[in-house]
Amino acid sequence: MSEPHALQEIGWPLDDHGQVAVPEWRECLEAHPQARPARVVEQHRSGYVVAEGPDDSFPVESPAEWQRRPSYRKGGIPPEARAGVGDWVLVERSGDVMQIVALLPRRSAIKRAAAGEHYKQQLIAANVDTVFVVCGLDKDFNPRRIERYLLLVKGSGAQAVVVLTKADHAADVPGAVATIAALASAEVPVRAVDAREPDSVAALRPWLQPGATVVMVGSSGAGKSTLTNSLAGEELMKTGEVRSTDSRGRHTTTYRALIPLPGGACLIDTPGMRELKPTGEEDVADNFADVAELALECRFRDCRHLKEPGCAVMAAIATGNLDPQRLANYRKLQGEVATAAGQLAGRRVQ
Known part of the structure; x- marks a missing residue:
């Protein structure tokens, strides 16, 4: 050995x-x-x-x-x-x-359904302790996409941490952090950093202890490669410019790689993912606990949260206690997970 x-x-x-x-x-x-x-x-x-x-x-x-x-x-x-x-x-x-x-049997696994017409799962990373969900605080800032990433991470066996990069580009960093904290569950930490500054990324050290493994996921241009270089203390990954129109970047990382860091942790950098399809194994209600809890207060058990009388979910939207976009994303992801679950079941009986 x-x-x-x-x-x-x-x-x-x-x-x-x-x-x-x-x-x-x-x-x-x-x-x-x-x-x-x-x-x-x-x-x-x-x-x-x-x-x-x-x-x-x-x-x-x-x-x-x-x-x-x-x-x-x-x-x-x-x-x-x-x-x-x-x-x-x-x-x-x-x-x-x-x-x-x-x-060897996996202790955790981050997966998604691969792009394309036919159902196929794709392993993103295995045996990780933490997933850094990386999103830039620029024009590419997208709470709905972060909800989708958190859905994929939940139940994987790893802890999610939302890392908001490009804090130097944002006019209201506390507001952005509060927005993500409101949609994430209480056990999901949110940190805003300037990925180019080692002192700033030091906020991520609690999840980078010796022996720990972290994978970074996020769209192209989110700052994953820049963050990798700052954590490693050297230029290991190529970085590129982002488009001024939407702050999207090109795929400077073209394959997944595990990188030992000086402090004893391991970091897995991944290519940017433009499409995040659920595998069908996710629990949407567990990721939208606020919506699920409101639904329990609806007058009718089979309430669709549309125009039914006594709908607690629609009442929360009317009073401003629930973002209508969050409900829309909840419904959308419910449909996607149900479709993927059917495809997965069909594959398993072939």
Whole structure:
């Protein structure tokens, strides 16, 4: 097995006795005595790059069954069941190459439905402790998009933190923070930072402790690469200009990569995502607790919150206690999740 301290520096969990903290992982190690653990730090069409420490990475071959086209049919392997950035795998030498022989069970997984007509899940990152939902405080500031990101994160096993970048561009930073805090649940922290200033991004240190793994998600131009460079203390990721018309940027990050930070945490940067489709496994009511609680006060149990008498939701809108755009997004996401859930169920019975 690789040096435990080197593995710990890229997130390998050990208990107080120096043993692997995840029982299922210990079982996998015992089942493959000749293999050793490594973490996926890059995923490309041609294969993977894994690491056994912050300065020890190398390419590996995927199992033969992963090299076939992903499939939900019986006996097939869907795309989300294959390794992604952040996953822990067991690797073993086979001739002149290193090969993945096992994928360790995930402690958390951030997923979305891939773009396109046919249903397919896409793994964004695995085994992360925290998700930084990054949005710029410029013309691209969009509370509705943040609601959508929080829906994907909820139930993933990771904690969401909303990071509002470009605080130096905003006329009313406290107002923007209050807007997001009002739509996020109480356990979702909101921080406004200037991604170019190390002193400003120090506000994110509580989630970047040694051994922790954080993934950043957000649209192109939100400042994820700039934030990565500030946290790393060096220019690791390319950054680009954003359009003046809508503050959208080009995809300066073209693939997911896990980056060890100087303080001992790991950061996963991801390409900007313009389309965020739910997988069908999300709980919309859990993410819109304010709307769900109001619905319990409606006169009719099957109230659609349109023109029914005694509708507590519409009453809250009339008094200004509920944003009508939040209700509209709630309805929209309910429909999308229901559609995706039907597609997922259909895939699973094929």
